[in-house]
Amino acid sequence: MTLGIAQLIAAYVVLAALLAGLNIFSTLSWLAKALLLIATSAAYLVLYFSFPPLLGWPSGEDLPKRFGLIAVYVQEPDRITGAKGSVFFWVTDKSSSTNVPRAYLLDYDPELHARAREARAKLQKNVPQVGEAVSGDELDLAKMGKPGEERQGAKSHKYTVKFFDAAPEAPPSKTAEMPAPTDDGAAPPPP
Amino acid sequence: MNWGMIGIIFAYLMLALLLFVLLTRTRWSWTIKGLAIVGVGLLMYSTVVSYSPLIGWPTGIKLPKRFNLIGIHVDEPNKNTQAKGTIYLWLTDMEQQIGKNIPRAYKIPYTPALHNKLNEASKKLRKNLPQLGEMELVRNAVTGRLEVDLQFFDMPDPLFPEK
Known part of the structure; x- marks a missing residue:
């Protein structure tokens, strides 16, 4: 259970508690109390059906520190419409026990696009890609060698994503149990 | 909103x-x-x-009728854990405006038939052939339940205006 779901359940409980308190302790007429009850029940139903439309869309949160890259989708900036562009990643978190992929959205950056394009090319050649997202200070090389006034802001807090070929999976241990021989005495198939 | x-x-x-x-x-x-x-x-x-x-996690709502397939991730059934398996798809809805289509993640129950179709679609994606997917609900002859059935086609070439 994620924190988000727990908070939403808490919202339902608070709503029910407030309604119970009003019905028992307020000076409202029974008609008003009944209308409040109906309106609160409608709010429950509306909340219940409101969450599915929110799911599935990419998140603006930071990428996991290490992740397995599944797919990349890029929307380049468009000068005509003024769209700034975005880079979307679909990844699995290497630090999490769950294998459920999550979609992320990052602002378009030509460097990021180039790296993502290379990673996608490797994925197409069946080379699994691991990504690392690092947030840290980077030196803006374009401002090197310039006078002091122009160098202000040369160190920018930049969020960088890099990709590596995933390490090949280790072969199964030789000490693992071997399957029993088949009834006809033939050798068992290799694991 | x-x-x-x-x-x-x-x-x-x-x-x-x-x-x-x-x-x-x-x-x-x-x-x-x-x-x-x-x-x-x-x-x-x-x-x-x-x-x-x-936000960001796959949704279990109905797939769009026609979509552009971007990514596939399959969790096969596991007899040890009794997991039934899940298929995750990342796609854009063909009904969305070009340039505004944001990919969305979906999850559907695993079936071997779907897995095979997705394997074929995945091979074509790796060859840089965009895949157009079509979804329909069909009734399972054995269980009687409605199940998701997908068909994949190579995306048609865009039509350019005549000179």
Whole structure:
């Protein structure tokens, strides 16, 4: 259970508690109390059906520190419409026990696009890609060698994503149990 | 703003209305009323903050009828854990405007037939052949349940205007 779901359940409980308190302790007429009850029940139903439309869309949160890259989708900036562009990643978190992929959205950056394009090319050649997202200070090389006034802001807090070929999976241990021989005495198939 | 956000805002308004009625129409002490104000305020704030962790995960709602397939991830069934398996798809809806199509993640129950079709589609994606998917619900002859069936085609070439 994620924190988000727990908070939403808490919202339902608070709503029910407030309604119970009003019905028992307020000076409202029974008609008003009944209308409040109906309106609160409608709010429950509306909340219940409101969450599915929110799911599935990419998140603006930071990428996991290490992740397995599944797919990349890029929307380049468009000068005509003024769209700034975005880079979307679909990844699995290497630090999490769950294998459920999550979609992320990052602002378009030509460097990021180039790296993502290379990673996608490797994925197409069946080379699994691991990504690392690092947030840290980077030196803006374009401002090197310039006078002091122009160098202000040369160190920018930049969020960088890099990709590596995933390490090949280790072969199964030789000490693992071997399957029993088949009834006809033939050798068992290799694991 | 989509219907999801509108629904959540409606629920918040209901909460605010209930709090308002509690403050004006009950004989509770102001200590309790003050605690109710703080409690509801904290709850609204924490719900807004907790909204982010819900976003990005695949949804189980119905797939679009026609879509552009971007990514596939399959969790096969596991006899040891008794997991039934899940298929995750990342795609854009063909009904969305070009340039505004944002990929969305979906999950559907695993079936071997779907897995085979997705394997073929995946091979074509790796060869840089965009895949157009079509979804329809078909009734399983054995179980009688409606199941998702997908068909994949190579995306047709775009039509360019004549010179």
